[in-house]
Amino acid sequence: MLIVGIAGGTGSGKTTVVNKLMDVFPNGEIIVIPQDAYYKDSGNIPLKERQKINFDHPDSLEFSLLIDHLNQLKKGKSIEMPIYSYLTCLRSKETITVSPARVVLVEGILILADAGLRKMLDIKVFVDADADDRLGRVITRDIVERGRSVLKVLERYHDTVKPSHLQFIEPSKRYADIIIPGGGENQVGIEVLITIIEKQLRKNRKNAR
Numbered sequence: 001m002l003i004v005g006i007a008g009g010t011g012s013g014k015t016t017v018v019n020k021l022m023d024v025f026p027n028g029e030i031i032v033i034p035q036d037a038y039y040k041d042s043g044n045i046p047l048k049e050r051q052k053i054n055f056d057h058p059d060s061l062e063f064s065l066l067i068d069h070l071n072q073l074k075k076g077k078s079i080e081m082p083i084y085s086y087l088t089c090l091r092s093k094e095t096i097t098v099s100p101a102r103v104v105l106v107e108g109i110l111i112l113a114d115a116g117l118r119k120m121l122d123i124k125v126f127v128d129a130d131a132d133d134r135l136g137r138v139i140t141r142d143i144v145e146r147g148r149s150v151l152k153v154l155e156r157y158h159d160t161v162k163p164s165h166l167q168f169i170e171p172s173k174r175y176a177d178i179i180i181p182g183g184g185e186n187q188v189g190i191e192v193l194i195t196i197i198e199k200q201l202r203k204n205r206k207n208a209r
Helices: 014-024 063-074 115-120 131-146 150-175 187-208
Strands: 002-008 030-034 079-085 090-098 103-107 123-127 178-180
Touching: 002 014, 002 115, 002 150, 002 187, 014 030, 014 103, 014 123, 014 187, 030 063, 063 079, 063 103, 063 115, 123 150, 123 187, 131 150, 178 187
Parallel strands: 002 103, 002 123, 030 103, 123 178
Antiparallel strands: 079 090
16 A cells, blocks of 8 residues: 655645546545544534634644554555534544555645654655645635635635644645645646656555565
């Protein structure tokens, strides 16, 4: 099993990169573990307080559970991945059963910010993008997918997203093996990543014989 971490700022194009990788590898050979599924459940605090949670801070995530799940997958066991709602800031009672695959993509803004998780990653990728381009994507996404107003999105960006990016996400870029500038539009960068993944898979197959 090859575990590939794909990090980068909010709106950098990580999902585009993931989708392009999914298109290349056959069904069943690749699975995605989104960091967003591992936000801590906040059912113990009122909704108004929940809506103030800084989702761009490492403390908002249950890294220990994510690491445990990756270890289970490496052992050939299926996991029950949490389902998290940004609207309610709660974990669902339901889970998603995820079975092991040859390639596991772990995708999220903070996955290179945690030392324990970094140790689990065979290839560490940072998707880089201009701050203005990222903000444009964040505004569009949060209005359409999360029901937020432009004013609320901009407030959140200046209060938590931008400061946390500068404090936690941008510095984690130094841990990356591969940096893809220009986000998901960098086809050459994505093709380089695909080549590296395929080479590593061939190496793993050879070592397994």
